[in-house]
Amino acid sequence: MENNEAYQKAKRKATLLKEFYSHLTTYLVANGLFFLINYLTAPGEWWVLYPLIGWGVCLTIHGMDTIVKVSGFWENWEYRKTEELLHKEQDNYQIRK
Numbered sequence: 001m002e003n004n005e006a007y008q009k010a011k012r013k014a015t016l017l018k019e020f021y022s023h024l025t026t027y028l029v030a031n032g033l034f035f036l037i038n039y040l041t042a043p044g045e046w047w048v049l050y051p052l053i054g055w056g057v058c059l060t061i062h063g064m065d066t067i068v069k070v071s072g073f074w075e076n077w078e079y080r081k082t083e084e085l086l087h088k089e090q091d092n093y094q095i096r097k
Contacts, residue, residue: 017066027059031051035052
């Protein structure tokens, strides 16, 4: 059972990474095309910066979210915090006895 859970977690993390890499590839290709269109049609006006920056912010948020989920930060934090609070509760219970 434990092995299956580990496999499912690993598979989910791989899926998250694949989705981020797909998003990154789409961002690079699309913005490369936008840059080319901008350069060929209106080289004096750099409107390409608006989608580049806007989409870049979204991509950055997606990347940070992926890193946090893949690293297991919240799972580890939640476990550590639960243990810490449990020990405090046990200590408080011992003091009240």
